[in-house]
């Protein structure tokens with residue numbers, strides 16, 4: 489129903505609009521953030537008959553929610569596609585060329601994840617050109633801030649709650665080679681600061697050694713990590729790793745300060761918030777000195793029951809079995825606002841965040857045929 493060349497051209501246009509997440513934006517990034525691409529998407533969607541709302545997720549970082557209502561239908565389907573991309577400083581060639589050659593579209597965002605946006609926009613154009621309307625209500629959520637601090641997904645969930653809208657079937661767009669992904673772990677990241685007292689190293693008993701105290705915390709975290717490894721779940725075992733340590737100010741000074749950071753992967757059934765609380769209290773119990781923790785990330789796991797009707801239909805249409813992903817996506821935030829949710833998109837995660845990013849045009853065509861069956865057009 490839609491020409492593949494048309495999707496590729498749309499994707500090329502989207503890639504040519506830089507939208508690098510601001511904290512990864514260097515000299516080659518163009519204007520960072522989502523503002524330019526958001527205004528492009530808003531214009532396109534209004535022209536395609538949608539009711540468009542813009543939400544400023546962070547200052548200067550808008551998300552665009554476009555809604556097509558179907559007369560007489562109570563069914564809501566939704567697509568989450570994040571507008572931001574990772575940095576481009578280490579990329580080969582022009583990161584925003586959008587070049588189309590040898591069956592691929594090239595450039596930052598081509599696979600992660602403007603591809604799904606291009607397919608959706610091109611298909612909505614085709615629907616409009618045939619003066620057809622959709623048989624169900626559709627919301628296309630072009631979300632902000634996925635790649636950095638993941639505030640875009642909870643912002644969209646909060647917006648849906650405020651509207652009183654529950655989505656029946658939601659697809660979160662990420663490169664899965666068009667396989668339906670039904671689960672991934674969540675993550676908790678904490679930095680802990682231990683305060684001791686400095687003293688001359690020739691007389692250590694006059695000080696309080698923050699590094700030695702940190703060692704006790706690291707030991708306790710290792711015990712916890714071995715305990716977690718014995719737990720089994722459909723998403724695998726939860727994990728815990730101490731990933732950074734920093735302390736001391738001179739080779740002849742008893743260290744006054746030491747910080748450690750950890751990364752804890754959470755599984756379905758765990759709450760990221762309570763995991764982070766428990767880790768902080770474990771650290772306090774095992775540390776002989778004052779310790780303070782700062783949680784930077786608190787993301788729940790995502791797990792959709794694979795017996796759900798939507799997963800079954802998507803498996804049929806994609807001719808692929810439901811899979812578990814090793815990486816995190818926006819899907820973690822939608823448990824209360826989407827009845828069924830999967831992660832699905834064209835291209836491979838192997839090309840995401842890479843020095844050369846591209847997507848196969850045949851993958852775009854495959855997603856278009858899956859969407860056509862899903863939308864019923």
Ligand SMILES: [Zn+2]
Pocket residue numbers: 570600601634661662663
């Ligand atoms: Zn992505």
